[in-house]
Amino acid sequence: MNAKLKVMKQKYVIGIDISKSKLDCAVMDFEYKIQYEMIISNTEKGIGDFLKKIVKLLKTSNEELLICCENTGIYNRPLERICTKSEVLLWIEHPVKIKKAASDLRGKDDKKDARRIADYAVRYRDKSIAYEEPCEVIQKMNILTKSRNTLVVQKTALENQLREAKSHDRFEFTLLEESFSKALKVIKSSIKKIEDQLSVLIEKEQEIKQNKDLLTSIPGIxxxxxxxxxxxxNNFTSFDNAKHLACYAGVVPFKNQSGTIVKKERISKMANQKLKKLLHMSAMASIRSDKEIKAYFHRKVEQGKNKMSVLNAVRNKLVHRIIAVIKRKLPFLPKEEFLSIKNSNNICSLT
Structure with a gap:
């Protein structure tokens, strides 16, 4: 989520429905009138030529265009790169928000989806969030991390199959071990190489290295x-406070009530699921290794609180600790140590 709120000075909105090979585009003015509709190739050249054509037809400039699209992962990359180079404001919105805001959901095709995205962008343009391209190092780290995750999943799948065969069928285990041993060696070697590449990248960037060291000073992280x-x-440039980051990571419970009907508070599924999963594992680790968190968890459970609710509160605490150490540029210290040297300027603690 590499974005910051920007003041709107645009005159036209381009709603784009993205697919693997093509983009359906709907150009709309702020009176909700469709000016042009086109289908272009999902390539940097195709998008660049389209923008030049639109600027010429509308007798406008790149600065007066707002492009809105849904987040489709890697298929967004050509559009992101061209908008960054051309200095065109790009707004990447969550698909669920656009769907829920649509006034007419009868029928569905790519052309209608492009119109709905354009309509959404015009209606909520004052809430637009401009996409900002991450720095090259962050992009490399992202690619390497995704590659590592893919290999870890493959490694886990092979090891699980071997473990089950070993405990239930020795004959199958013998055959699988012979087949999987070389593959596992290659995968483990590849994971090690990727981790080494990540370490080299981080060591070269002082600010990123400093932030990583600060985060790993927190028990469980x-x-x-x-x-x-x-x-x-984006190296903690996209979020202002812990509440926003906690919401993005999916650890903030929201009320669920209507009139006299009050239901249990639930966390939203509109979150970064990867961060949520990592925070869950970190919370489990902190309960085992951090005396403060362990005491807090058991105290709340003894009071009758639901274990998962308390665990989510621990995840939220970790997010607040993360923001605290980043803002103060000081490593984390437990409460007891913090109180014993509270007058020192070389500590950071968040309870």
Missing amino acids: GEQCAINFIIST
Whole structure:
């Protein structure tokens, strides 16, 4: 989520429905009138030529255009690169928000989706968030981390199959071990190489290295969790406070009531699921290793609180600790140590 709120000075909105090979585009003015509709190739050249054509037809400039699209992962990359180079404001919105805001959901095709995206962008243009391209180092870290995750999943799948065969069928285990041993060696070697590449990248960037060291000073926060937080927050330039980051990571419960009907508070699924998963593992680790968190968890459970609710509160605490050490540029210290040297300027603690 590499974005900051920007003041709107645009005159036209381009709603784009993205697919693997093509983009359906709907150009709309602020009176909700469709000016042009086109289908272009999902390539940097195709998008660049389209923008030049639109600027010429509308007798406008790149600065007066607002492009809005849904987040489709890697298929967004050509559009992101061209908008960054051309200095065109790009707004990447969550698909669920656009769907829920649509006034007419009858029928569906790519052309209608492009119109709905354009309509959404015109209606909520004052809430637009401009996409900002991450720095090259963050992009490299992101690619390497994704590659590592893919290999870890493959490694886990092979090891699980071997373990089950070993405990239930020795004959199958013998055959699988012979087949999988070489593959596992290659995968483990590849994971090690990627981790070494990540370490070299981080060592070269002083600010990123400093932030990683600060995060790993928090009990329960491991290296992979720290790296993923740095990537997802563009090295902590995309979020102003802990509440926003906690919401993005999916650890904030929201009220669920209507009139006299009051239901249990639930966390939203509109979150970064990767960060949420890593925070869950970090919370489990902190309960085992951090005396403060362990005491807090058991105290709340003894009071009758639901274990998962308390665990989510621990995840939220970790997010607040993360923001605290980043803002203060000081490593984390437990409460007891903090109180014993509270007059020192070389500590940071958040309870």
